Amino acid sequence: xxxxxxxxxxxxxxxxxxxxxxxxxxxxxxxxxxxxxxxxxxxxxxxxxxxxxxxxxxxxxxxxxxxxxxxxxxxxxxxxxxxxxxxxxxxxxxxxxxxxxxxxxxxxxxxxxxxxxxxxxxxxxxxxxxxxxxxxxxxxxxxxxxxxxxxxxxxxxxxxxxxxxxxxxxxxxxxxxxxxxxxxxxxxxxxxxxxxxxxxxxxxxxxxxxxxxxxxxxxxxxxxxxxxxxxxxxxxxxxxxxxxxxxxxxxxxxxxxxxxxxxxxxxxxxxxxxxxxxxxxxxxxxxxxxxxxxxxxxxxxxxxxxx
Amino acid sequence: xxxxxxxxxxxxxxxxxxxxxxxxxxxxxxxxxxxxxxxxxxxxxxxxxxxxxxxxxxxxxxxxxxxxxxxxxxxxxxxxxxxxxxxxxxxxxxxxxxxxxxxxxxxxxxxxxxxxxxxxxxxxxxxxxxxxxxxxxxxxxxxxxxxxxxxxxxxxxxxxxxxxxxxxxxxxxxxxxxxxxxxxxxxxxxxxxxxxxxxxxxxxxxxxxxxxxxxxxxxxxxxxxxxxxxxxxxxxxxxxxxxxxxxxxxxxxxxxxxxxxxxxxxxxxxxxxxxxxxxxxxxxxxxxxxxxxxxxxxxxxxxxxxxxxxxxxxxxxxxxxxxxxxxxxxxxxxxxx
Numbered sequence: 001x002x003x004x005x006x007x008x009x010x011x012x013x014x015x016x017x018x019x020x021x022x023x024x025x026x027x028x029x030x031x032x033x034x035x036x037x038x039x040x041x042x043x044x045x046x047x048x049x050x051x052x053x054x055x056x057x058x059x060x061x062x063x064x065x066x067x068x069x070x071x072x073x074x075x076x077x078x079x080x081x082x083x084x085x086x087x088x089x090x091x092x093x094x095x096x097x098x099x100x101x102x103x104x105x106x107x108x109x110x111x112x113x114x115x116x117x118x119x120x121x122x123x124x125x126x127x128x129x130x131x132x133x134x135x136x137x138x139x140x141x142x143x144x145x146x147x148x149x150x151x152x153x154x155x156x157x158x159x160x161x162x163x164x165x166x167x168x169x170x171x172x173x174x175x176x177x178x179x180x181x182x183x184x185x186x187x188x189x190x191x192x193x194x195x196x197x198x199x200x201x202x203x204x205x206x207x208x209x210x211x212x213x214x215x216x217x218x219x220x221x222x223x224x225x226x227x228x229x230x231x232x233x234x235x236x237x238x239x240x241x242x243x244x245x246x247x248x249x250x251x252x253x254x255x256x257x258x259x260x261x262x263x264x265x266x267x268x269x270x271x272x273x274x275x276x277x278x279x280x281x282x283x284x285x286x287x288x289x290x291x292x293x294x295x296x297x298x299x300x301x302x303x304x305x306x307x
Numbered sequence: 308x309x310x311x312x313x314x315x316x317x318x319x320x321x322x323x324x325x326x327x328x329x330x331x332x333x334x335x336x337x338x339x340x341x342x343x344x345x346x347x348x349x350x351x352x353x354x355x356x357x358x359x360x361x362x363x364x365x366x367x368x369x370x371x372x373x374x375x376x377x378x379x380x381x382x383x384x385x386x387x388x389x390x391x392x393x394x395x396x397x398x399x400x401x402x403x404x405x406x407x408x409x410x411x412x413x414x415x416x417x418x419x420x421x422x423x424x425x426x427x428x429x430x431x432x433x434x435x436x437x438x439x440x441x442x443x444x445x446x447x448x449x450x451x452x453x454x455x456x457x458x459x460x461x462x463x464x465x466x467x468x469x470x471x472x473x474x475x476x477x478x479x480x481x482x483x484x485x486x487x488x489x490x491x492x493x494x495x496x497x498x499x500x501x502x503x504x505x506x507x508x509x510x511x512x513x514x515x516x517x518x519x520x521x522x523x524x525x526x527x528x529x530x531x532x533x534x535x536x537x538x539x540x541x542x543x544x545x546x547x548x549x550x551x552x553x554x555x556x557x558x559x560x561x562x563x564x565x566x567x568x569x570x571x572x573x574x575x576x577x578x579x580x581x582x583x584x585x586x587x588x589x590x591x592x593x594x595x596x597x598x599x600x601x602x603x604x605x606x607x608x609x610x611x612x613x614x615x616x617x618x619x620x621x622x623x624x625x626x627x628x629x630x631x632x633x634x635x636x637x638x639x640x641x642x643x644x
Contacts, residue, residue, distance in 0.1 A: 138320075138321065138324065141321050142321060142324045142325045142328055143328075144574075145321075145325045145573075145574060145616075145619055145620050145623050146325060146328070146329050146574065146616055146619070146620075147574035147575065147577060147578040147615065147616065147619055148578075149578040149581070150578065150581075150611075150612040150615050150616055151329070151332055151333070151336075151612070151616075153596065153600065153608060153612060154332070154333050154336050154337065154608055154609060154612050155336050157599075157600050157603065157605070157608050158336050158337040158339075158340035158605070159340045159341075231460070232575065235462045235575070235579070236578075238462065238464070239462075239464070239578060239579075239581075239582050242464055242582055242585065242586070243582070243585060243596070243597055243600055244597070244600060244601065245600065257464075257468070261468075261586055266468075266471055266472055266475075266476045266483065267476055267483065269476070271472060274468055274472075275468075275472075278465045278468055278469065281461075281462075281465055282461050282465055285460040285461050285462070286457055286460055286461070288460065289457065289459075289460030290457070293524075296528070
C-alpha cells in the first residue's frame, strides 16, 4: 500500500493539504489582495507614466472610443487616449488613474477610523460595564439601523461641496457600530476565560490585558469586520457621488458615472464612459469579497474543506 | 403565546430612539450650514421673474412663515410635533405642494419594488446557499453557484447600469426609464399593470442578482454548521429521504440567524434601491430624492430621508418582533433574565 504510485487525485489532495498548512496562504485571500493591489498600482504607475493634465475638460476630442472601437460618428479610437474620452473631452485613462485610488482611499480611511472608534468603545463597554455599557450598547443598536447614505445626503445638500477626507470622516461616523458590537460581545465572553483571569490574578494592568491578552485573539474577527466596513464605505461614497453629491472638483468613479447618466451615455452608446468606472468598481468589490471569504476560511477551518 | 414584556419594551425603546436621533440629526445638520434656504428660494424667484422687488421684505416674510425667527428650542419642538404628523412643510421647488403628498405619491412604487425583489432574493438566495452545501445536489449547482457568487458583491447600481445597457439600450426588450408607459392610463386595468410589470422588471432584476449572494453565502456558512449536527446524522441513519432532511431538518434550523442578518441589512438594501430608482428614473423615493437634490429642495430632502429611515427602523423592529416566534430560545432567555 505504501509503495503504490500516487494518482493525480492523490497528489492534488496532498498539495491542497500542504497549502492549508499555513492558513494565510489562502487562494481567495491572495486573489482578493492582488485585485486591490492592482488598483493601487494603477494609481501609482499611472501617475508616473500618464499625463494627468488630460483630466481637464476639453483636453481632447469629445466622445472618442477606446482603441479598437468606433463611436457613432465613425471615429476610431486613438492611442493618445487608449480608453477613449468622455462627453466633455476628458481622457478616461487619466480620469481613472486619479479616480480609482480615491474611492479606495475613502473606503480604507473611513473604515480605519470606524475600527479605531469601535475598538475603544467595544473594550470600554465590555470592561467598564454598567451605565457606560448600556449607553454604548443602545447607541450602537440605534446607529446601526440608520442608513448612512440618507443622513449624508442631508448633510451634503446643506453644506455643498466637501473634500475627499471630509467625506471619509462623515462616513466613518456610520461604520463604528459593527466593530463595537463585535468586540463588546467577544470581550464579555473572554473575560470569563482562564487566561484572562490568570492575567488579572497576576496583577497585570488593565491595558495589558486588553491589548496584549485579548486583542490578538480578536484579530481575525476584526479583519472581517474591517473589510465589510470598507465595502460599506465605498458603496456609500459611490452612492453619494451618483446622486451628484460628494466632492465636486476631484474626479471620482461615482461622479463619472453620474455625469455619464446625465449626458445620456446609455442611449448614445458611449459605453466606455460609464462602463470603465463600473468595471473598476466591480473589481474593487470583488477583491474585497474575496478577501472576506478568504478570511472566513482562515478563521473558520470548517469552511475550508468545501471550497 | 406572549412576548416577554422586557424584550418588547427594549425593542420599542430602540425603535423610538432611532427615529428620534435620526429626526434630530436631520433637523440639526441644515442649521449648522451657512446656506440659507430662503435665499435659494428667492434666487429661484429672481431667476423666474428677472428681478424681485422688495427682496428684503419677502425674505423677512419667508423667514416668518417658516418660523425661522422663533427661538431654536421652539423651532425644534414644533418640528418634532410636525414630523409625528408626517407634516414636512411645503416643497420649495414646486412651491405650494405639500412634501407629504409628494412622498405619498412616490412611496407605493418604492415599497412595491422593494417587497418584490426582497421576496425573490430571500427565496433564491437561501435555497442556493443550502444547495451549495447539500451533498445530494447536482455537481453543476455546486460548481456554478460559487462562480456566479463573485458578482454578488457589486452594489445594485452597477448591475443596474449593465442590465440597462444590454436589455434596454441595445436589445430594446425593456423600456429605459420610468415606472409605466406614457400612453397608458394609471388605474386597475390590464394595460397599466402590464406596463408596470414591464418597466419594473429590470430594476427588480438588478437588485435581485446582486443581493441573493448575500443570503446564499450566509446560508452556506450556517448549513455547514448544521450539517455536522447529531440530529442530521440521526435523521440520515433513520433512512429519511435526503430531500426531507434538507427541508425539515437542515434549512429549518439554518434559516434562523439569516433572519437577524436580514434586520441588519435592511438599511443598506433600501439605500441601494434608492440609487437603482435614481438611474432608472423609477417614480419612487429615489427619483424624488434625486430631483430634490438637483433643486436644492430642503423640505423634500428632509422628508424623504426621514421616511426612509423610519421605514428601515420599523422593518428592523418588525423582524425583532417576529424572531422570538420562530426561535423559542429568545423567548426563554427573555423570560428568565
